[in-house]
Amino acid sequence: MATISATSATFRSSLKPSTKINEMIGKTSVTVSWAKNGFPCFRVSCAAKPETVQKVCEIVRKQLALPAESEVTPESKFSALGADSLDTVEIVMGLEEEFGISVEEESSENITTVQEAADLIEKLVQKKVEA
């Protein structure tokens, strides 16, 4: 108990929305309300973050053994890069492992481009943070 109050004391001094976070540390559930003060665009999942897209591109490149010069843009379709359905399933499993998410059956069958994969990942990561 003493250690918990010590950590909450350090949070109090460092972060701006302090009281909200202190209450949340006391409870076990964490809400995403601190995002309201920082980045309002968290609520709106319009485009995926560039780092996410970058990581997806890397995983795709490694799975399909593409040479370093080949272009992997967010709009490139997996089938255009030479992936068949088995490769797509492997890519989705690799993404699940990398980001620690769990993709549904129906969602994974609809993924055809890099951008779609990144958007789905963002949505699932956000849902995981909220849970």
Place this chain on the structure above:
Amino acid sequence: MASGVLTPTRSEVLSLLRSLLRTAGDFSDYNIREYAKRRTIDGFRQNRHLSDPSTISAAFSEAKSQLEIAKRQAIVYNLYAPKAKSVMEIKQ
């Protein structure tokens, strides 16, 4: 005997692949986990170009029985998993 069985569709095959890979990831032993992943990928790739419905059904049911075995063994292995991790799992 297998003539009354329907040929599995593409999505059934893919979801079987997904279940196998997920179950393979549940093993605590690094070696078994990696082998299971490798073997499922190799097995599915090898049978990629089958066209005869009865061979497709046979391969599908074989994979299904392997999935049952893998699920059972994952539970049994996890009951007695050693605490020490394989050296390959230590991140540099």
